[in-house]
Amino acid sequence: MESTEPLRLAVIVGSVRAGRFGPTVSDWFAEEARNYGGYEVDVIDLAEADHELPLSFPDFRATVPPDVARVRAGLSERLAAADAFVIVTPEYNHSFPASLKNTIDWFNSEWHAKPVGFVSYGGMAGGQRAVEHLRQVFPELHAVTVRNTLSFHMAWERFSEDGRPRDEEGSNAAAKGMLRQLEWWGSALRDARAKFPYSSAA
Secondary structure, X not given: OOOOXXXXXXXXXXXXXXXXXXXXXXXXXXXXXXXXXXXXEEEEEOOOHHHOOOOOOOOOOOOOOHHHHHHHHHHHHHHHHOOEEEEEEEOEOOEOOHHHHHHHHOOOHHHOOOEEEEEEEEOOOOOHHHHHHHHHHHHHHXXXXXXXXXXXXXXXXXEOOOXXXXXXXXXXXXXXXXXXXXXXXXXXXXXXXXXXXXXXXX
């Protein structure tokens, strides 16, 4: 039986650097997702202290230190609860931030059989090269990336002081286009996971 519950969308803010522009972009997109309807939105900001995961991974057989286990468990619960993801990322040296890669790598099954969308921002390229690299990462985690993306080149010039895009009509239309694709994939894959647990195919 198909679920009629709202899709749970996790919006992940990938930058943790000082003075970052990411929250401006993610706050706007999260609001658009809520206004779109049909989504419960959870914003996961990797700069929050209780989300900090170490860069060094323990041995596969080792016990994870209690403080790391606590952070990992909290993030795992939120990622596992999501039916779809949107990654908000800048572009650093033609790729995406280490903070984002580190978070992705600490988890596995939480990403399985779920759709991923991207909102990128940066200089002239608008973060698009970061997105192209992320498209190579998520299939390894059994996730599917949707075609449509949002990209803001020279992002700090594209948003007004109130945190809204200057081209609000075009930006809102682009957001709706990606949200529709996430809705289709998110609904289809949620129903499929319920009928046929993906662990038996992974």
